Amino acid sequence: MGLSVREKTDIMVDFLVRRYGDVQNLAANKEDPFSVIISCILSQRTRDEQTERAFSALVAVASTPQEILALPRARLERLIRVSGPYKQKAKKIHETCRQIMEEFGGRVPRTRHELMTLYGIGPKCADIVLMYGHGIPSIAIDTHCNRVPKRIGLIDEEASVEDVKRVLENNIPKSKWHLINTDLIKFGRDLCRPVGPKCSICPLSKICKYYKEGYSKRI
Numbered sequence: 001m002g003l004s005v006r007e008k009t010d011i012m013v014d015f016l017v018r019r020y021g022d023v024q025n026l027a028a029n030k031e032d033p034f035s036v037i038i039s040c041i042l043s044q045r046t047r048d049e050q051t052e053r054a055f056s057a058l059v060a061v062a063s064t065p066q067e068i069l070a071l072p073r074a075r076l077e078r079l080i081r082v083s084g085p086y087k088q089k090a091k092k093i094h095e096t097c098r099q100i101m102e103e104f105g106g107r108v109p110r111t112r113h114e115l116m117t118l119y120g121i122g123p124k125c126a127d128i129v130l131m132y133g134h135g136i137p138s139i140a141i142d143t144h145c146n147r148v149p150k151r152i153g154l155i156d157e158e159a160s161v162e163d164v165k166r167v168l169e170n171n172i173p174k175s176k177w178h179l180i181n182t183d184l185i186k187f188g189r190d191l192c193r194p195v196g197p198k199c200s201i202c203p204l205s206k207i208c209k210y211y212k213e214g215y216s217k218r219i
């Protein structure tokens with residue numbers, strides 16, 4: 001009889017901790033939630049280095065919702081220009097700052113539902129803000145976190161992002177949810193790449209559906 005989803009998930013999590021380590025105590029390491037929101041918006045459809053450059057340029061001039069709202073839109077656009085679609089991002093940042101001030105009394109909301117009411121904040125950003133900004137366990141599903149569980153066979157290929165999130169949350173103890181956003185992403189970049197996964201040297205091949213059904217037949 002094959003392994004259950006829970007058993008496979010346990011093997012995956014143990015492997016991730018052994019290979020990439022575990023960043024303990026997320027709550028103690030949390031960052032300023034407003035900065036996390038701004039970084040999230042800036043990171044959309046751009047590379048990490050460009051996000052960091054745009055973030056540094058912006059916070060050198062304005063680092064609170066009030067200060068950013070006081071910037072004319074054209075100035076904000078110039079400051080974040082390096083981050084790609086800067087006009088859309090400037091609009092998202094201004095509108096998010098306005099909502100934080102007018103609807104949340106200047107505080108970054110602490111629930112996923114409220115975070116997702118902010119303009120330009122989708123499910124992934126909401127989960128990232130919960131986790132890194134508030135120290136609240138959450139699983140943010142990016143392209144790697146969506147692909148790897150499907151390849152391993154924890155869930156069907158066609159499953160939605162919310163279903164992938166649910167299956168991971170149901171099968172991983174809350175105290176280890178953060179590993180998905182640290183270690184599973186590293187694994188997705190390192191071995192289980194979108195194109196050309198390194199299955200022949202992957203320790204998870206023994207439990208992997210993709211390997212059993214596809215890759216092993218092609219070698």
Ligand code: SF4
Pocket residue numbers: 151152191192193197198199200202203204205208209210211
């Ligand atoms: S065996 Fe291949 S597809 Fe499966 S988890 Fe490893 S790298 Fe990914």
